[in-house]
Amino acid sequence: MKNNENTNAPAHESLNFIELIIEEDIKNGKHNGHIHTRFPPEPNGYLHIGHATSICLNYGLAAKYNGLFNLRFDDTNPEAEDIEYVDSIRDDAQWLGAKWDDREFYASDYFDKMYELAKVLITEGKAYVDFSTAEEVAHLKGTPTQPGTPSKYRSTSPTENLALFERMRNGEFDQGQCVLRAKMDLSSPNMHLRDPIMYRIKKVHHHQTGDKWCIYPMYDYAHPISDSIEGITHSICTLEFEVHRPAYEWYLRELNMFPSRQIEFARRNLTYTIMSKRYLKRLVTEGHVKGWDDPRMPTVVGLRRRGYTANAIREFADRIGVAKRENVTDVGVLEFCVREDLNKIATRVMGVLEPIKVVITNYPEGKTEMVSVENNPEDETSGSREVPFSREIYIERDDFMENPPKKYFRLYPGGTVRLKSAYIITCDEVIKDAADNIVELRCSYIENSRSGADTSGLKVKGTIHWVSVAHAITAEVRLYDRLFTVEYPSNEDGDFVQYLNPNSLHTLTAYLEPSLQNAQLADRFQFIRKGYFCLDKDTTPNHLVFNQTVGLKDSWAKEVKK
């Protein structure tokens, strides 16, 4: 090895534990160095940010090692599943940037094969039909400290079991009357090895196979077989399946199938939100949010509507990495990732969220001039546009203070400020109503201070945004805050809904520069000095609606807090 030019660079790129396994496998020529991963969602709910990072993980690994990635719907429980979820999951996965060509599979694609393989196990005396009730099965399994005891059906002959299983399949038994069990190890300290159920009877319609089947395989049986059939080399799942791995390996070994390897990682949690499908569903059904795609939801559809980019989510997945220990990632990291992406691509526009009117007394009445505003200082190719300026404008209410604290460099009586891309103004007079509310500011402008042609020589500390009263358009703007008031709602005592943030949605009517009239759903904007926004799908031809994706970093707000 020759010495590296950059001696400070690590000798090796730092790898996560799964990459370590993969590289070891490649080095050893396992599967001829081929890598094949998959994402196996059950179509019984919408994808959330946790699923998204898992997709990034699995797809990313395949892409990195020139392998393949499959999307596979784990549809073994038709009672819980629905085609609606299949469609949304596929759409979200695609949006995230995963590619699987024609390799969109369903566990149900393999029902025939699974049925045949079950018969092989029965024939070899490794599986049996058990007519015990669910309670009996549970009871006979024993406890973690006490071994299980054999059911009286455990010794039925293979021939008889074969016939029984066929009758199960033919619908001759009632739902719940019997199950097919694998003969593993009743005395194992691992409960999942105590003759786990392979098939149960469910006389229900399946969204893919219709009414073809009335018996459906359990996860423990279906998953290794699906992986194996597809030639999945690295089957990545979450930690709670760790104890299932011996069963996973048992089936593949006993059936002599392609040895897919299961690898478990710790699911990643996020502060101030919840990830459990059950809880998410409650938020929707109980009306705490407006739907699965409510911009406050951690669902992929929610994040999309909120204005998050696939880029940002991929970057997030990358940054938080993957490991086996418990973790809670600060949402701040996610927010950092969107800001980072949006900063590069968002068009800068001006919009006043909470207005206060300013009259520029020495500016000609009825005059309108167009000032040039750059679309994005981070992108020289983005150009600029013309924005109308006139005698009466709106500025942000908190850009004015009657009695400003130290270091406040916005507008105040006698103070001077630059209007972004326009003139420098001085506040001469504060107009109040009978109730002492400030209703208007009277200012004067410096005529030769216009941006780009400033010969005034004046230096001002503050620059604020504005919008011309006569030209402003109005829009509904929805500001969002964290959905919960505590960092880890599911860890708190009591029902998680009591920790919902009552102020997670704040709706207001804003005044925006006229160019926003033509905003499209795919557009990304930065409302200067405020945050990143996108058009919401609730928009109608005469009612614009904008969502705040995330606010800008606000070091003044931090300063004020001190």
Place this chain on the structure above:
RNA sequence: UGGUCCGUGGUGUAACUGGCAACACGUCUGAUUUUGGUUCAGAAGAGUCCAGGUUCGAAACCUGGCGGACCAACCA
């Protein structure tokens, strides 16, 4: 109290498998700035759950504790 897995700054991951702990977010300074944004420069913050042991040398290996998560659905 049976089994499995896990314990590294506030948070998330690293440390090339034994050579006195790095990166990112966050925090704090300062500079630049017609966005209190961006960018740039810098700082503080862990001695790796604890105690022993092996070793010239341990975050890593061994032993024993402690702490946490998961497992007894005809869910996945």
